[in-house]
Amino acid sequence: MFGLVDCNNFYASCERVFNPNLEGQPIAILSNNDGCVISRSDEAKALDLPMGAPIFKWESFCKANKIHVLSSNYPLYGDMSSRVMDILRQFTPDVEVYSIDESFLEFKGFENYDFNDYGNKMRTRILKWTGIPVCVGIAPTKALSKVANKVARKFPKETKGTYVIDSEEKRIKALKWTKIGNVWGVGRRLAKRLEVKGCKTAYDFTQLSDDWVRKTFSITEWKLKKDLEGNSKIGLGEPKNKNAIATTRSFEYTYSDLDNIKERISTFATSCAEKLRKQGSSCHMIIVTLSSDRHKRDLEQHRASQSVNLSYPTNSSLIISNCAVNSVMSIFKSGIKYKRAGVIVTGLVPTDNHQLHLFDAENPKHQPLMQSIDSLNTKYKSHKIKLGSQDLKRTWKMRQERLSPRYTTNINDIIVVK
Structure with a gap:
C-alpha cells in the first residue's frame, strides 16, 4: 500500500501556527519581492482571489475583503516542512518527499494494519506536534493514493481527513469522480488529447487499451494507467542529483x-x-x-x-x-x-x-x-562568511514588506510568552 500525506494550505497553516488570530481568516502569500499571489487559504479562494494575481492590481480588493497579505517566509516554511517529514518517518522508513508540503509513503509489511486508523494517527500526531493540518490518502498504488488524498481533502467531514481505497468498488467510484485534468501526472496538453478521445474522468482513461496508450503516448502514460487500475508500476522515487x-x-x-x-x-x-x-x-x-x-x-x-x-x-x-x-x-x-x-x-x-x-x-x-x-x-546557520564582492549585510535583496518573524530559525524572532 502507498500513502500520500498533503499539508492543507501549507504556507497559510505555517503562519497560523504562530499567529492564531489568523485562524479562519483569508490569507494570501506573495512570491519573491512581494510580486504575485502564490498561495491562498480556503477562505481567500472562496473570495475568488486568483492564483498568480499581481498584488499591485489586487491591493484594494484584498483590503476590501480583509485578506491578510503576507510575504513568503521560506525559512519558516522549510523548517516546518522538515518537522512534518520527520514525523512521517516514524510511521514508515520508506518516505519520498515529493514537495515542501507533501510526501509519498510506502507501507511494506503492513498487511494486517487498519490503514484508516493508521492514517488518523498520522494526522493527529502531525497536528499535535506541529499544528499543521494534513490529509491522508492510502491506496494500493501511488497514483491511486493521490486520488484518495483528493477525496479526503474535498470531503473532510465525511472522511475526517483520511481516505483509504481498499476495494474495487472504492477505486472505481473515486476514478469516476476524478476529472481527467485532475489526475496526477496529466498536464493540460495531455488532458486535451485524452478529452478528444472521450476521456472525461480518470475511469475513462483506464478503459483505453494498453496497446493504444503505449503507441499514442509513451511508457510513462502506460504506467500511470496501470497504476490507476490498481497494478503498481510507479515506485517511490530515489533522490537524484540535478543535471x-x-x-x-x-x-x-x-x-x-x-x-x-x-x-x-x-x-x-x-x-x-x-x-x-x-x-x-x-x-x-x-x-x-x-x-x-x-x-x-x-x-x-x-x-x-x-x-x-x-x-x-x-x-x-x-x-x-x-x-x-x-x-x-x-x-x-x-x-x-x-x-x-x-x-x-x-x-x-x-x-x-x-x-x-x-x-x-x-x-x-x-x-x-x-x-x-x-x-x-x-x-552558525547563516551565511556569515562571504566573498568580498558580495553584500556583507544581506544574502538576498528582496522586497519583503509583509514578512512574518522566522519563529523557528532565528533566536531573535522566538516567541516571548508574557
Whole structure:
C-alpha cells in the first residue's frame, strides 16, 4: 500500500501556527519581492482571489475583503516542512518527499494494519506536534493514493481527513469522480488529447487499451494507467542529483548601475557553488542571464545571456563568481534598467570522479577553503562568511514588506510568552 500525506494550505497553516488570530481568516502569500499571489487559504479562494494575481492590481480588493497579505517566509516554511517529514518517518522508513508540503509513503509489511486508523494517527500526531493540518490518502498504488488524498481533502467531514481505497468498488467510484485534468501526472496538453478521445474522468482513461496508450503516448502514460487500475508500476522515487543548478531572482528595485548588478551576480553564483558542493558535483559551464523589466514597455528593453566553458570542472565559489561577474560585465548595457538576473551551472560531473586536464587545474587551496566556509556557515546557520564582492549585510535583496518573524530559525524572532 502507498500513502500520500498533503499539508492543507501549507504556507497559510505555517503562519497560523504562530499567529492564531489568523485562524479562519483569508490569507494570501506573495512570491519573491512581494510580486504575485502564490498561495491562498480556503477562505481567500472562496473570495475568488486568483492564483498568480499581481498584488499591485489586487491591493484594494484584498483590503476590501480583509485578506491578510503576507510575504513568503521560506525559512519558516522549510523548517516546518522538515518537522512534518520527520514525523512521517516514524510511521514508515520508506518516505519520498515529493514537495515542501507533501510526501509519498510506502507501507511494506503492513498487511494486517487498519490503514484508516493508521492514517488518523498520522494526522493527529502531525497536528499535535506541529499544528499543521494534513490529509491522508492510502491506496494500493501511488497514483491511486493521490486520488484518495483528493477525496479526503474535498470531503473532510465525511472522511475526517483520511481516505483509504481498499476495494474495487472504492477505486472505481473515486476514478469516476476524478476529472481527467485532475489526475496526477496529466498536464493540460495531455488532458486535451485524452478529452478528444472521450476521456472525461480518470475511469475513462483506464478503459483505453494498453496497446493504444503505449503507441499514442509513451511508457510513462502506460504506467500511470496501470497504476490507476490498481497494478503498481510507479515506485517511490530515489533522490537524484540535478543535471543543472540555477539561481535566478528579480531585484527588489530596477538597477541601471553595474556595481549593484555585479554584487547580485556574485551572490547568485556563490549560491550555485554551494549547491554544487552540497550534492558533490562540479560544473563545466556557467551561464549568466540579465534582463530588463518586460512589464515596463515604455522603457528600453534588453535581454542577454552569456555562457562560459571551463577547461576543468569546479565548484569553487571564487572561480564561479569571478567567471559570472566577468560575463555580466560584457553583456551589461548602459542606460538600461535591469530587473532580473540569474546564474546557471551545468555540465555537472561528480567532484570525486571526473576527467582531469593535462595543462590546467584548479588551485588546490580552493577545496579546503570551500570546506571551511561551508562548515562555518552550517555551524552558525547563516551565511556569515562571504566573498568580498558580495553584500556583507544581506544574502538576498528582496522586497519583503509583509514578512512574518522566522519563529523557528532565528533566536531573535522566538516567541516571548508574557
